[in-house]
Amino acid sequence: MNQESFISEKVKNALEALYGASAVNLPVQIQATRKEFEGDVTVVTFPYLKTSHKAPEATGQEIGEWLKNNVEEIETYNVVKGFLNVKLSPSYWREVFGGIAADSDFGQAAPTGKTIMVEFSSPNTNKPLHLGHVRNNLLGASVARLLAANGHNVIKANLVNDRGIHICKSMIAWKKAFNGQTPETSGRKGDHLVGDCYVKFNDLYKAEVKEIMETEGISEEEAGKKAPILKEAQQMLVKWEQGDPETIALWKTMNGWVYDGFDKTYDSLGITFDRIYHESETYLLGKSLVQKGLDMGVFYRQENGSVWCDLTSDGLDQKLLLRSDGTSVYMTQDLGTAEKRFEEYSLDEMIYVVGNEQNYHFQVLKLILKKLGFEWSDAIYHLSYGMVELPEGKMKSREGTVVDADDLIEKMIDTAGETSRELGKLDGMGQEEQEELFRILGLGALKYFIIKVDPKKTMLFDPKESIDFNGNTGPFVQYTHARIKSILRKAAEAGCTPSLGHDVQILPKEIEILKLLNSFPAKIIEAGNAHSPALVANYAYELAKEFNQYYHDVTIMKEEDSSVRNMRLLLISVIARVLVKAMGILGITLPERM
């Protein structure tokens, strides 16, 4: 229990004692005391004025006096307007310190027994991953770890879009322009090679359309429909659906290249999945739900045979669920997939990490599931994130401004290397060790930069300037950790053992740090409830900053009193541990030295 919930409970006792049993239900507003005031925890007393029938100051005094007399851990209190600042005793903090130091997995919540699926990444197999996917992947992976830290059983799922007309386009272009080329013979990473095919298809298509327009003198729209290469792609899709062996074989081969390519990107981002779904296997799901909806009267059938759900009474539109030719749409598939997942895993929550351009889709998905009578529709959460924009605006593949994930990662690692060399930090480090360090730093910078931003906001990414290694960044936290480890190594060499002596004096500065450390578990819970790893990132930064200032202000190895020195060593070792845990949730490794 941290200091805030501790005081919160005591305030409830005070309210009951002072104002009667009914006062227990009054809200207890607790916050950390601002630095400019004396105290550790602040109680906001405005909500009690009506019950106490007294002025804010008098009410604060009354509650403060009761707390001081009845709670031995409370040392003093003071009242400023409607704010009651409570100061806890040194022995309280000593106990807190000991508790944290003894908890080897501090910040990890006990198992809750809840199962949560997080679906993220969900790429198309016709183009390599880009910056937008990077935000998706980093967000999804860190939310999954955050929920795991909250004690939930987490299933990381990836729904790969491996079928449809777009895949056929890549296949056609490969046959026409890349025949015989493989990732091995071309030296091109598989996902990039297939991406090239997709781009090539569009080039060929455009050329055909232009020619038809000129020779037949018809509009671009009409010519677009007549282009032979598009017809070929459509025929190929039909063949695919019929299971034509040759088509299926090529499809499998090319998708295989893409998966190899994706795996490399996932690997460098440190991303894994527990369950991979392929749309080629799930796209027929949901059709049975259409019948169910018709039977229940929540769907209706038009004369042409198409099936719809009327959502106008909920402020939305009509939603198509089955085309007149009997084929299903994306929504139908998503309904079916959701049902299957909840059945298969008895999920308590299902989180979709998908860009905000699909907000409407998920609004509709939840609503239709509710109308179909699934109680778990409320357990669906769309973790919607904003786009990543470049200084010149949105990424546009046509203008070649798409930031490729692999290029980006490589560039980050290179930059980390250059910076390290400039700073001359590489003494006595082997080549391999150096490269591993550059990877850790480059990716740390990238991950932190992206995760620290509130997911729902559009974020700006400036490839030239945005990635700093100073300030509120991943490398700052990494640097802090490396410094602590360096001190601890020296201490170990000198034979010092971090420990908390019985009568060691703990300084106010140190109590500040203990407050911050002690709020870590609550921060994890708060971040988990908000599905927001950004809160964890900001916490880690705060803590790292506290350390840097602290270390500037106190002596450790030079400290003559060995019990004080050992206490400080213990304190910084706890800081290091909490930093590792917090940054681990973000998927960021903290180096031992740098």
Added chain:
RNA sequence: GGCCCUAUAGUUCAAGGGAUAGAACGGAAGUUUCCUAAACUUUAAAUCGCGGUUCGAGUCCGCGUGGGGCUACCA
């Protein structure tokens, strides 16, 4: 047209209805005999506009303005 998101220092981001809106980068000025200057200290600089709810609003509500997204028998 309808629906959703968003607006905070020059810039990129914070701020569970609470006290004097907090950092970082960039600008100005300083600090190297515990560790590692990727650090630390000092300093200038902001809530889009108008109403409302509240003891108290950057935060909640309404209207307006700017930015973004969605509104396919595409996925």
